[in-house]
Amino acid sequence: MARTNPLQFIQQTRAEVSKIVWPTRREVMLTTVMVFIMATLTAIFFALVDVLIRNGLQTILNVFG
DSSP states (O other): OOOOOHHHHHHHHHHHHTTOOOOOHHHHHHHHHHHHHHHHHHHHHHHHHHHHHHHHHHHHHHHHO
16 A cells, blocks of 8 residues: 655545535535434334333233233
8 A cells, every 4th residue: 555645645635525515504404304303203103112012011911910
């Protein structure tokens, strides 16, 4: 593996950084809102699954206990 000197490294780094396409403020806000919505829906789903499993286990334990 060839080693580059520090000046070449900095030049190559700047060239790579200039290729980055940064998201717009609107895109960031939209994806942030989508993440919060999906996190909320996931939390509701797992809460409902938890309630169903708990009620099912309580029913089984009441029948056999």
